[in-house]
Amino acid sequence: MTDAHTTGTHGTGPFIAAIDQGTTSSRCIVFDKDGRIVSVDQKEHEQIFPKPGWVEHDATEIWENVQEVVAGAIVKAGITSADVKAIGITNQRETTLLWDKNTGEPVHNALVWQDTRTDALCKELGRNVGQDRFRRETGLPLASYFAGPKVRWLLDNVEGLRERAEAGDILFGTMDSWVIWNLTGGTDGGVHVTDVTNASRTLLMNLHTMAWDEKILASIGIPAAVLPEIRSSAEVYGNAKGGILDGVPVASALGDQQAALFGQTCFAEGEAKSTYGTGTFMLMNTGSTPVNSYNGLLTTVGYQIGDKPPVYALEGSIAVTGSLVQWMRDQMGLIKSAAEIETLASSVEDNGGAYFVPAFSGLFAPYWRPDARGVIAGLTRYVTKAHIARAVLEATAWQTREISDAMTKDSGVELTALKVDGGMTSNNLLMQTLADFLDAPVVRPMVAETTCLGAAYAAGLAVGFWPDTDALRANWRRAAEWTPRMDTDTRAREYKSWLKAVERTMGWIEDEES
Amino acid sequence: MAKNIQSLERAAAMLRLLAGGERRLGLSDIASSLGLAKGTAHGILRTLQLEGFVEQDAASGRYQLGAELLRLGNSYLDVHELRARALVWTDDLARSSGESVHLGVLHQHGVLIVHHVFRPDDSRQVLEVGAMQPLHSTALGKVLSAYDPVAHSEVMEAERRSFTGRTVTEADAFESMLDLIRAQGWAADAEETWEGVAAVAAPVHDRRRMPVGAVAVTGAVERVAPGGTLRPELIAAVRDCARAVSRDLGAGRF
Numbered sequence: 001m002t003d004a005h006t007t008g009t010h011g012t013g014p015f016i017a018a019i020d021q022g023t024t025s026s027r028c029i030v031f032d033k034d035g036r037i038v039s040v041d042q043k044e045h046e047q048i049f050p051k052p053g054w055v056e057h058d059a060t061e062i063w064e065n066v067q068e069v070v071a072g073a074i075v076k077a078g079i080t081s082a083d084v085k086a087i088g089i090t091n092q093r094e095t096t097l098l099w100d101k102n103t104g105e106p107v108h109n110a111l112v113w114q115d116t117r118t119d120a121l122c123k124e125l126g127r128n129v130g131q132d133r134f135r136r137e138t139g140l141p142l143a144s145y146f147a148g149p150k151v152r153w154l155l156d157n158v159e160g161l162r163e164r165a166e167a168g169d170i171l172f173g174t175m176d177s178w179v180i181w182n183l184t185g186g187t188d189g190g191v192h193v194t195d196v197t198n199a200s201r202t203l204l205m206n207l208h209t210m211a212w213d214e215k216i217l218a219s220i221g222i223p224a225a226v227l228p229e230i231r232s233s234a235e236v237y238g239n240a241k242g243g244i245l246d247g248v249p250v251a252s253a254l255g256d257q258q259a260a261l262f263g264q265t266c267f268a269e270g271e272a273k274s275t276y277g278t279g280t281f282m283l284m285n286t287g288s289t290p291v292n293s294y295n296g297l298l299t300t301v302g303y304q305i306g307d308k309p310p311v312y313a314l315e316g317s318i319a320v321t322g323s324l325v326q327w328m329r330d331q332m333g334l335i336k337s338a339a340e341i342e343t344l345a346s347s348v349e350d351n352g353g354a355y356f357v358p359a360f361s362g363l364f365a366p367y368w369r370p371d372a373r374g375v376i377a378g379l380t381r382y383v384t385k386a387h388i389a390r391a392v393l394e395a396t397a398w399q400t401r402e403i404s405d406a407m408t409k410d411s412g413v414e415l416t417a418l419k420v421d422g423g424m425t426s427n428n429l430l431m432q433t434l435a436d437f438l439d440a441p442v443v444r445p446m447v448a449e450t451t452c453l454g455a456a457y458a459a460g461l462a463v464g465f466w467p468d469t470d471a472l473r474a475n476w477r478r479a480a481e482w483t484p485r486m487d488t489d490t491r492a493r494e495y496k497s498w499l500k501a502v503e504r505t506m507g508w509i510e511d512e513e514s
Numbered sequence: 515m516a517k518n519i520q521s522l523e524r525a526a527a528m529l530r531l532l533a534g535g536e537r538r539l540g541l542s543d544i545a546s547s548l549g550l551a552k553g554t555a556h557g558i559l560r561t562l563q564l565e566g567f568v569e570q571d572a573a574s575g576r577y578q579l580g581a582e583l584l585r586l587g588n589s590y591l592d593v594h595e596l597r598a599r600a601l602v603w604t605d606d607l608a609r610s611s612g613e614s615v616h617l618g619v620l621h622q623h624g625v626l627i628v629h630h631v632f633r634p635d636d637s638r639q640v641l642e643v644g645a646m647q648p649l650h651s652t653a654l655g656k657v658l659s660a661y662d663p664v665a666h667s668e669v670m671e672a673e674r675r676s677f678t679g680r681t682v683t684e685a686d687a688f689e690s691m692l693d694l695i696r697a698q699g700w701a702a703d704a705e706e707t708w709e710g711v712a713a714v715a716a717p718v719h720d721r722r723r724m725p726v727g728a729v730a731v732t733g734a735v736e737r738v739a740p741g742g743t744l745r746p747e748l749i750a751a752v753r754d755c756a757r758a759v760s761r762d763l764g765a766g767r768f
Binding site: 034036037337338339340341342343423425426427428446447448477478479480481482 | 592593594595597598601602605606608609610629630631632634636639641643
């Protein structure tokens with residue numbers, strides 16, 4: 001994509017390189033001082049499915065890919081390590097790896113966040129309290145996504161591992177730790193660190209002290225010797241050793257959704273971003289207090305810049321958004337491409353009375369009802385596939401509204417505007433519908449790659465490439481803004497119908513214990 | 515009414531015969547089904563094969579429908595697909611040019627705006643997706659008129675209204691302006707639609723080199739064309755963007 005920039009005004013740098021170690025691929029993007037993309041390189045890695053519900057990654061392959069895309073992006077940009085002021089890291093969150101610190105070899109494939117093998121273990125760890133046993137300390141429910149129980153599973157199931165771990169030969173890390181340790185030398189003096197945002201997804205860190213919680217470590221059964229040092233999201237952890245960026249400071253780490261929050265410059269309390277992909281993740285900055293959620297949201301760390309106090313966030317996720325459009329294309333065959341959903345939906349004025357609640361694997365935030373299954377409600381002879389297409393887009397918008405309402409209830413802060421990114425932001429009808437249902441403006445920034453940009457911003461702040469967050473705000477450019485056009489009565493009536501449809505999904509699975 | 519062309523009728527009958535389910539038929543089956551001499555049937559099949567409407571299986575020698583028929587059926591490019599492909603490139607164009615960017619397609623004798631990127635300053639702007647622009651006076655419309663034969667016939671038949679003192683309305687002058695646009699590969703609108711506003715546009719092509727839309731940079735005439743001359747780097751940036759989108763749609767380099 002570098003060839004698009006023949007007219008650009010990048011000058012001669014300097015630049016920041018951001019590494020995004022994601023779920024399906026690793027990418028490196030080089031940014032200039034204005035936050036514009038100079039070059040991109042990307043490589044996919046294998047998804048390993050040993051059993052139903054199990055998902056693994058080969059961490060060695062991932063590290064090789066990271067080195068390759070970094071070299072690729074630097075070469076495409078036509079620059080050298082001397083032009084790069086810092087390296088920033090962002091990563092798929094919660095994916096868990098243990099490796100031998102003497103050989104640098106992973107002891108097992110990484111257990112990916114989607115992997116559900118720790119379901120039973122999480123129930124067991126809940127004891128008589130249930131899934132909220134560690135919520136007060138960690139902000140999280142006991143769920144299979146999070147790293148802590150995955151570490152325990154590995155210690156229990158890889159032969160001899162617990163002894164090696166207790167002897168201090170084994171290191172644990174999420175993918176940020178793995179990349180940073182390797183970048184800074186690996187077995188030759190690599191630094192073993194993680195940042196507060198990644199640590200906040202382990203179920204092992206106390207949100208109030210920003211330190212590993214000894215009681216929880218003992219409860220889950222994890223020796224402290226394997227843990228990385230918890231650092232801020234923006235500081236120099238060490239310098240790259242070897243490779244094309246030899247000597248360049250490694251200066252940021254942020255989980256991918258937190259990086260997007262940072263890249264969208266949501267630096268003030270009440271500012272929120274929502275990333276629309278296969279699923280959707282919405283995060284709201286709640287300032288210097290970790291807000292307890294009573295409405296099914298997660299409390300997490302948004303970011304921490306150097307020795308400044310940490311900034312917290314509330315997080316809500318929607319399991320099925322872009323994947324519902326894919327389902328309409330691949331399973332239903334109602335459209336030929338994802339973009340066509342808008343064409344079909346635009347051919348009618350409204351949903352014709354139909355509502356689609358895609359509770360394919362239960363209802364998530366704010367309901368948390370695993371017994372729910374998907375429903376299309378309100379069907380009459382009048383309803384066409386175009387109305388269903390419209391209901392599909394409305395489902396994403398209503399679910400965003402539900403999360404936004406939960407955030408308002410928990411934080412007491414009204415959403416003033418929603419910053420959006422991700423693939424579905426090219427859907428104009430969806431963005432307008434979002435603004436209509438939220439009754440708030442929806443804003444798309446000019447750089448779509450907010451995740452990498454966030455990592456670059458944090459790294460640039462750490463090395464003084466940018467002076468402060470105000471300078472980053474000045475870089476933010478509005479590419480489009482959708483303003484609410486729906487009248488209050490219509491919105492209220494439609495929301496009521498949506499909630500009725502949601503009600504009808506519940507209790508479908510009868511014998512599942514929840 | 516003139517007599518129908520027999521060979522075309524026979525070709526159509528063959529396509530219908532091959533379209534019935536998943537069928538591969540040999541030459542003699544086709545010839546006997548349609549009551550034709552083998553030589554006649556073969557001649558028609560060979561012509562259809564050259565056009566890509568029929569393919570011959572190398573191993574069995576049997577005939578089946580060709581990929582070109584599929585392409586004909588899918589020839590319409592969804593405008594939302596176009597917007598999704600253009601998103602990254604048009605963002606970058608707005609950023610590098612400092613002006614607003616529009617993507618337009620031919621629709622009901624005018625230009626339908628299917629994508630709009632704001633000018634990258636903090637000013638209040640309104641999303642113009644869904645708005646219509648005239649074909650004969652805007653940069654987008656002129657590019658479409660120059661490259662798309664349907665747009666061309668529509669613009670020549672329509673009344674070309676004069677919006678400002680600079681609007682070109684007279685047919686011969688308009689045609690020679692389109693000739694120039696085709697020769698240079700881009701179009702401009704210097705206060706021909708709105709006073710004080712200038713724009714530059716270039717065509718977007720799909721993989722069959724069909725003009726499917728146009729991309730434009732629009733801004734105050736003082737910035738876009740200072741002293742009455744269009745900024746050459748702006749023209750280059752618009753053309754680069756249009757080429758990048760075309761490439762994403764599968765068009766070869768040109």
